[in-house]
Amino acid sequence: MNKSYLNFRTDMADERVDTYKKVHNLTDIDGVIVKSSEENNIKMTTVDVTNENGEKALSKQMGTYITIESEDMQYLTEEQKQQLISKIGEQVKILVEGDKKSFMVVGLGNEYVTPDSLGPKVVKYLDITRHLLKFAKEYVDSNTTREVSAISPGVLGTTGIETAEIIESIVNKVKPDALIVIDSLVSQSVHRIGKSIQIGNRGIVPGAGVRNKRVGINQGTLKIPVIAVGVPTVVDMATITNEAIDKMIENSQKEIKEFNNDNINNNSSNSIFNILNDDNRYNMIANTLNTENYIVTPKEIDQIIDKVSEIIASSINTTITV
């Protein structure tokens, strides 16, 4: 197997690290530094991709990818919510950098497709200041208030225009110092949905996401720093199936052995396991199911999107004051 091109089914850097280590039986990856910490039941994992080997291993550009994990965001107490908002806000603030006077928030996704509607919903809850700083200076203190603007560019299917093109046009006009891009992500595990967010400083790279993103939205294309705030909202169906087979085979090794005693020798069982336990198996499943238009998501995804988008908007709102 080519070590460099694992076909990841997740946008989460920390999950890619785990998968890469597991597949290649490693404890460390050259070019990838992982740190974690925990406070107030909020876990923070920082994945730093520091060289080309790290880039290839994770299919992620050199940069920092922070995953913040909490209890289910649907059921946080007011206090827990405020702690989470502070934590996310702090990290966004660090990545936007102190000297950036203005930023634009871009809410990616299709608001009429529930699991893809996070971006536009975040924009809805943001405090916007650019027009006040321009047209209504009496309402804001221009010394302490960053200039915040925001757009929801829609998706290719409903606009007919590449999202990256729309963003580039508006960025060229508005000329913010930095961009914060909000997007829905794909995770490997249903259990991360509504419980984790990822913040990165390298924009959105076309990848395994639920939608096809053909053109990158990043510093390379836009010439300004691009912070990506992503939230896993769906799991790829073939991933789930693949995972189920893994676990099932694992769980049932003992039963199978007992049942088969003489019928199957250990080798043969392992052989099947080996055939299937790789990227080919995933593709076989994906082809078998023909499931590209189907998603796996929690029943309460509508409510999860509501709660998480409020939390992220509140976090970004904390960064408005310099």
Place this chain on the structure above:
Amino acid sequence: MNKSYLNFRTDMADERVDTYKKVHNLTDIDGVIVKSSEENNIKMTTVDVTNENGEKALSKQMGTYITIESEDMQYLTEEQKQQLISKIGEQVKILVEGDKKSFMVVGLGNEYVTPDSLGPKVVKYLDITRHLLKFAKEYVDSNTTREVSAISPGVLGTTGIETAEIIESIVNKVKPDALIVIDSLVSQSVHRIGKSIQIGNRGIVPGAGVRNKRVGINQGTLKIPVIAVGVPTVVDMATITNEAIDKMIENSQKEIKEFNNDNINNNSSNSIFNILNDDNRYNMIANTLNTENYIVTPKEIDQIIDKVSEIIASSINTTITV
């Protein structure tokens, strides 16, 4: 295996027939009569459960279960839509029976959970006449207009009250001649979502549905005919996984044989297949995934619900005139 108690993962009678036949290698089931017809690209399959054996085989009460299948309801032309509305309306009319002067529509489900919001959405689009016949007779011809009322009782989790209790209370007050219950269903296949509806004359029986329905909503409990109009909106996650394993094993028999030539003999492969190919395998998967709160659904489920609920409401609206 106990022939009588297949643990179906679908609410669709025609899928149960297919599964039962396949599992038991039958061409016919005693007590189950299946007929199909097709017109204007609309396929209609009628499953009549005629005796106790049929009841046990399908875990469905004696009665008639009609599945109407069309092209993807998201993309019908206006003409196709009107044909489908007529077809559904006709069947509902037959089941409600000509001498029933009044009926109440019950929109089951949680409107804030997209794939479960079909029932309340149908109610939204209905033409209601009961209050006009009572309080505004000048607007309706009481000789030709049935008395139509409708409620969306909510779900146990948001009301704290058994849905069947709410319905019973209101039915006892309003005393309609018949009930039409609208509900979201679980199917075995993602490819049926947005393309099929099921109409039955035996109400809602607690079953494999996406929500737990503890108390039946049927003629037994309510003393009036209960027509159930159901639409598959989700697929159980373990079902998908199970199906994928089936297909994968099937597809890969040849490759596995070739690859393993001497390593595995046919027997051993079949042994694993046999162990896994039954109800226990489903349960093993379900337990492994611990997925009861996750659903599989098309990305466009928001739009599908919108379109299908309009079609069903329009169908029921055609039955208002005697």
Place this chain on the structure above:
Amino acid sequence: MNKSYLNFRTDMADERVDTYKKVHNLTDIDGVIVKSSEENNIKMTTVDVTNENGEKALSKQMGTYITIESEDMQYLTEEQKQQLISKIGEQVKILVEGDKKSFMVVGLGNEYVTPDSLGPKVVKYLDITRHLLKFAKEYVDSNTTREVSAISPGVLGTTGIETAEIIESIVNKVKPDALIVIDSLVSQSVHRIGKSIQIGNRGIVPGAGVRNKRVGINQGTLKIPVIAVGVPTVVDMATITNEAIDKMIENSQKEIKEFNNDNINNNSSNSIFNILNDDNRYNMIANTLNTENYIVTPKEIDQIIDKVSEIIASSINTTITV
């Protein structure tokens, strides 16, 4: 003019007191005791109707009507919001009374008509416990948790059934100790919308509300205490017009006098003022405009409903623990 039957265009008791006093040039009304207090910028006005004269004067049944006023609820800080929630929760708790073990919340209104959707939205955000206390005792402490259930019965136009009948049916089945009814109200002034709520202990009396409520929802009909929590969301169009004419005449008395110097004498101007300044003028306006289907509301009514319904639900949620 008949003192007893002022045709009020508001559901707010405190506005009725003001209007009655103004029209009849009174400083006190026999049978009506008004108290106010203020804390944390939250103003509370209690109107106690204590005898039949008070009932006739205000067209409100004997009982207590509390108006809580705050800054615009769209823009409260988190701290202000929590203070308001506490205040409302306290008052609801007092009215529900300590010995009431269970209550049912009824969200009146049509969720598809924005200014009338408050009731159903409040229900959406409630913590429901009745089913947990019955079916999942391990999740709740039955010694300290009240039994809470909730329904959104819809409106006559979408159900065909009198709302009061639906409520009565379900109350008879569920047998709560008290009812909390949430409803949208009509105010006399656009400036109260999104800034005030009214809590009363006498249920909903058919009145000047935006919808016709034909049958009362109160202790008389339901045999249990009925707390009404109401929020003004619209202003009647004829009221606005009437008020505008009042103010305009008032403001322009001087200009008119100057302009007309010799043309009109004071008497004649006052004559027109007198003709128009009464109930007949309102009816003349209402008939002229034929405006029963039109409403006056703030542009941001969608957002106001969202915020206020969360605040009210949170307030009620504070009362769940005994």
Place this chain on the structure above:
Amino acid sequence: MNKSYLNFRTDMADERVDTYKKVHNLTDIDGVIVKSSEENNIKMTTVDVTNENGEKALSKQMGTYITIESEDMQYLTEEQKQQLISKIGEQVKILVEGDKKSFMVVGLGNEYVTPDSLGPKVVKYLDITRHLLKFAKEYVDSNTTREVSAISPGVLGTTGIETAEIIESIVNKVKPDALIVIDSLVSQSVHRIGKSIQIGNRGIVPGAGVRNKRVGINQGTLKIPVIAVGVPTVVDMATITNEAIDKMIENSQKEIKEFNNDNINNNSSNSIFNILNDDNRYNMIANTLNTENYIVTPKEIDQIIDKVSEIIASSINTTITV
């Protein structure tokens, strides 16, 4: 009074014509040609502004403004709906002109403010072809299919960016041959809401609309033809009040005369009427009410927006095929 600068409270050209004629007691306006026709209960009024005098009289740029009126769009039969869609489609087609190969639809407005959400809702229902013509040519016939793209740019308050700037940026990138701009309008009469639409070939001129549009969206700024499709969704509150006073005075002339017999002479009554019957009166009312943030709209505005946006999108969809 300055004839040239009537301060109109409506965006509808035909209402401006009526008001101008009435105020100036004219039967014709120099530079304004009005034609009407009716077919299938659909009335079409074309206002052509042909010279500078017409421009000044109506405060509308030279060009064509078509008003299409039907029965209440909420309650059209399927056949009436199709007729209306054809009619609107025809007119849009004429204005877009046959040789324009591509167009972009711009849905103006704030989708979270119901009466202002028409533009984004129309975009939701459009058939978009630009991406198919670029990336999926097998799905469309490029000889007969126009290139259609669409955006919902949001509003200044939620983006912080002038809407005209967003549009200009994207137009410069996508380079469509024409623009179709969808917007909510203000009418003088509640009775036109849900029953009329206006199509013009001169873009959106900053005007009396419900939102402040500071920069024009028209051929002058964008260098391509700009078709504006507008739908009245609200009425200005001061207009209603003003109108009510007019009608009331008119209706009550007789009663006043009788009542006052000797108290007021005809002159004095007319004097007041005259004082108030002009632009100053409107401003007096507007100042008195301080109502800029309040709107008058039908109760069913949510449903009206749904229906009308579907109709307009369907109309535009008929123009996609050359």
